[in-house]
Amino acid sequence: MGLRYKVVETSTVTDEAIEAIINEWTAKGWHYDGIQFAIRDASKRPAMAFVLFTCPNSDPEPPKE
Template sequence: MLEYKVVEVSDVTEDNLERALNHWTREGWRFDGMHFVVRETARRPSMAFVLFVKSTENDDALGGSREGN
């Protein structure tokens, strides 16, 4: 079974995004995507959601993988 994690980054800077990516991948999560919230009046994103995924122990024991599901 897959488990998902959504991390909200409210101050969207290169350093903050790198920090979130490095922290959660070190914890065993695999990067799955990133979505930005952009207001019409601003050029820069006001918020980012960084998505991660990892297999639970049950999935690993059964030989499951993300691509196969």
């Protein structure tokens, strides 16, 4: 029994955008696993975010894409 992974990339790094991504994909059956930010050298604000989700590989019906 392994895990399936889903990575959602966004260049709109605001609380509203990240919240919308998390709500959308958890409603589809994915489990929120974490977030990674990509930061430019010239700015303290993240340029991109990668939101990570998982689901058990043994699910009879995989989450919707």
